Each structure stands twice: as C-alpha cells, then as structure tokens.
Amino acid sequence: MDVAKQHFTELYERHHGDVWRYVARRIVASDVGDVVAEVFLVAWRRFGDVPSGSALPWLYGVARLVLANEARGRRRWQELTLRVAAEPDRLVMVDHADGVAGQRDVVVAFGRLSGGDQEILRLVAWERLTAAQAAAVLGQSRAAFAMRLLRARRRLRAQLGATSDVVEPRPSAAPSMSNRGG
Incomplete structure (x- = not known):
C-alpha cells in the first residue's frame, strides 16, 4: 500500500x-x-x-x-414536483389533504417514467430551460425535443391517472380535477 x-x-x-x-x-x-x-x-x-x-x-x-x-x-x-403538478392540464387541488395526496401521486408517477422522460421534464420544469435550450442540452432539434416533451407529459398524465385515488368532490366544493386543453 x-x-x-x-x-x-x-x-x-x-x-x-x-x-x-x-x-x-x-x-x-x-x-x-x-x-x-x-x-x-x-x-x-x-x-x-x-x-x-x-x-x-x-x-x-x-x-x-x-x-x-x-x-x-x-x-x-x-x-420540481410542485411545478410539474402545477402545469395547466394537471390536477387542481382543493385542500391541503388533496395537495399532499397529489404531490405523492406526482412523485410516484414521475418515478415510473423512463429516465429519458424524467430528464426531459426536469430540464423544462426543474432547470426552467426553454425548449430550444433543453434541445441543445440533449443534442436534438427543437422540433424533436418538443415532440418528446409532449409525449413525456402525456405519459406523466397517464401515470398520474394510474396512481391517483380520485375522490369525487362534494357538491359544495370546487372541482378537484381540471383537464384544460388536454
């Protein structure tokens, strides 16, 4: 030695x-x-x-x-978890308990994505890069990156649907889910 x-x-x-x-x-x-x-x-x-x-x-x-x-x-x-969950086509939380459950669901759903999908979403949501900047990081064209981002978001939404325990809101409560532009 x-x-x-x-x-x-x-x-x-x-x-x-x-x-x-x-x-x-x-x-x-x-x-x-x-x-x-x-x-x-x-x-x-x-x-x-x-x-x-x-x-x-x-x-x-x-x-x-x-x-x-x-x-x-x-x-x-x-x-990152909060930003990804706050996308316009994500769940809109009604109360704190819904928020905690929603955060857990996002973490579980995110963990089920491929490493490539996770990296794409991290570049945009965590690192706050534009599509052009993120495409440069990955050595792709902006169009290719935009398509991969769209697909990654769709897969995340699908995973969120698979992991969420959706509870119907009470009639007096605001809707707990929103699918704007989905």
Missing part, C-alpha cells in the same frame, strides 16, 4: 465514527451512509488539503457542505 493510501486509511479509521455521528444528528438515518461516503470521497480527492493535526474539524466542514447540498437537492425535488 502506498503512503497516501495508508494515511487516508488511518484518517478514515480514526474519524469515520465521529463524522457518522455528526451527520446522523442532522438527517434521517437512511441517508447517513451516503452522506458520510461523500464526505470521505471529498477527503480522498482533496487529501492534500486536509490539515494535519486538525482533520476532524475539516471533515465536519466538508460534511456541513455535503448536507447543505443534500438539503438543496431535496428542496429542488420538491419544487
């Missing part, structure tokens, strides 16, 4: 438990392993930047930044 690997292994063995506990106090248990792995990946890539004698505070700083990135990613995912 070369010297760098040996020093990194010592760093890992010495501080892994501390970093694990630091992260575990800040997020749900199921995500701790991924975040800790990312912290030590950064430490490996930037091993020359790890201060000798005070590696633990440096690792905590990296963990704080990784946690911030994770939180930002979760926030973006939630915003």
Whole structure:
C-alpha cells in the first residue's frame, strides 16, 4: 500500500465514527451512509488539503457542505414536483389533504417514467430551460425535443391517472380535477 493510501486509511479509521455521528444528528438515518461516503470521497480527492493535526474539524466542514447540498437537492425535488403538478392540464387541488395526496401521486408517477422522460421534464420544469435550450442540452432539434416533451407529459398524465385515488368532490366544493386543453 502506498503512503497516501495508508494515511487516508488511518484518517478514515480514526474519524469515520465521529463524522457518522455528526451527520446522523442532522438527517434521517437512511441517508447517513451516503452522506458520510461523500464526505470521505471529498477527503480522498482533496487529501492534500486536509490539515494535519486538525482533520476532524475539516471533515465536519466538508460534511456541513455535503448536507447543505443534500438539503438543496431535496428542496429542488420538491419544487420540481410542485411545478410539474402545477402545469395547466394537471390536477387542481382543493385542500391541503388533496395537495399532499397529489404531490405523492406526482412523485410516484414521475418515478415510473423512463429516465429519458424524467430528464426531459426536469430540464423544462426543474432547470426552467426553454425548449430550444433543453434541445441543445440533449443534442436534438427543437422540433424533436418538443415532440418528446409532449409525449413525456402525456405519459406523466397517464401515470398520474394510474396512481391517483380520485375522490369525487362534494357538491359544495370546487372541482378537484381540471383537464384544460388536454
């Protein structure tokens, strides 16, 4: 084993438990392993930047930044879910319970789409790119992208129909579904 690997292994063995506990106090248990792995990946890539004698505070700083990135990613995912659900031809929610159920349905439906359909919808809804910009990202013509976007939205609507537990609104309530321009 070369010297760098040996020093990194010592760093890992010495501080892994501390970093694990630091992260575990800040997020749900199921995500701790991924975040800790990312912290030590950064430490490996930037091993020359790890201060000798005070590696633990440096690792905590990296963990704080990784946690911030994770939180930002979760926030973006939630915003994406809401934007996709807010398309004009999506469900219009009546109350908070309907909104929560609708968000869950969008997440489930979105997860059932192909990776290609998910990427197309992310580029438009999450990254807020125009069709021309998204087409450039994918190396396609604008017309080809527009057709793929149309099809991806249709498949998402079909998946939403398959996952939703549609409850008929009470006569006094506003309609809970709208199919404008569908």
